[in-house]
Amino acid sequence: MSDITTDVVIIGAGPCGLFQIFELGLLGISAHLVDSLPIAGGQCAELYPEKPIYDIPALPVCGAQELVDRLMKQIEPFKPTFHLGEEVVEFARRDDGRFRVGTTAGKVFNAGAVVIAAGVGSFQPRRIGVEVKYSDAPAMTPSIAAACADLKLDRVIVVYPGTKRYALTRKVEVLPLRDVIGELQ
Numbered sequence: 001m002s003d004i005t006t007d008v009v010i011i012g013a014g015p016c017g018l019f020q021i022f023e024l025g026l027l028g029i030s031a032h033l034v035d036s037l038p039i040a041g042g043q044c045a046e047l048y049p050e051k052p053i054y055d056i057p058a059l060p061v062c063g064a065q066e067l068v069d070r071l072m073k074q075i076e077p078f079k080p081t082f083h084l085g086e087e088v089v090e091f092a093r094r095d096d097g098r099f100r101v102g103t104t105a106g107k108v109f110n111a112g113a114v115v116i117a118a119g120v121g122s123f124q125p126r127r128i129g130v131e132v133k134y135s136d137a138p139a140m141t142p143s144i145a146a147a148c149a150d151l152k153l154d155r156v157i158v159v160y161p162g163t164k165r166y167a168l169t170r171k172v173e174v175l176p177l178r179d180v181i182g183e184l185q
């Protein structure tokens with residue numbers, strides 16, 4: 001894959017990265033945006049799209065996803081190129097003073113400047129396992145431990161018909177069936 005030569009690479013397609021496209025666009029500077037999420041909008045789109053926001057100048061109230069949609073509309077004329085679902089894992093200055101930026105998809109950018117709009121950091125999926133037990137008091141088993149290790153799980157929820165919630169290890173928790181739906185939301 002040959003290098004992508006561009007004026008600017010923006011790391012992060014959250015609200016700051018998106019507005020950066022607008023600011024650069026006004027100066028006639030084009031940019032490529034990279035985000036590990038499969039969607040644009042950063043925390044607003046990923047963590048709280050339905051929440052109202054009350055502190056945006058000139059907008060008394062605005063939904064978080066609405067803010068992202070408005071930013072996307074605002075930058076449309078500048079035709080940015082998005083590289084979503086890719087994490088920037090390499091960033092170095094080249095011998096000619098420009099920058100080399102590499103992503104997990106194997107893309108390499110040759111950029112005149114790099115804007116780091118990475119917010120709270122790169123969003124990563126959490127790997128959650130669910131085990132269903134019929135016992136009244138599930139305990140840790142070798143199969144749960146093996147699943148944690150083999151599947152590199154961040155968390156395991158053991159669902160059972162009882163009423164108490166308790167931890168088996170730091171990563172493994174026993175949850176009553178009735179609590180599970182709320183827990184996974």
Ligand SMILES: Cc1cc2nc3c(=O)[nH]c(=O)nc-3n(C[C@H](O)[C@H](O)[C@H](O)COP(=O)(O)OP(=O)(O)OC[C@H]3O[C@@H](n4cnc5c(N)ncnc54)[C@H](O)[C@@H]3O)c2cc1C
Nearest residue numbers: 012014015016035036042043087088118119120121122123
């Ligand atoms: C529950 C909640 C409610 C909030 N409510 C409000 C509110 O009402 N008003 C308000 O003003 N603020 C609010 N905030 C804060 C606001 O969401 C953040 O300040 C804002 O999202 C920051 O924008 P950003 O573009 O700097 O970063 P982010 O939104 O964090 O976006 C950064 C993006 O960069 C990407 N990224 C980082 N590193 C890499 C990498 N190496 N490669 C690829 N991609 C990368 C991430 O995946 C992410 O998508 C709230 C936050 C939360 C969690």
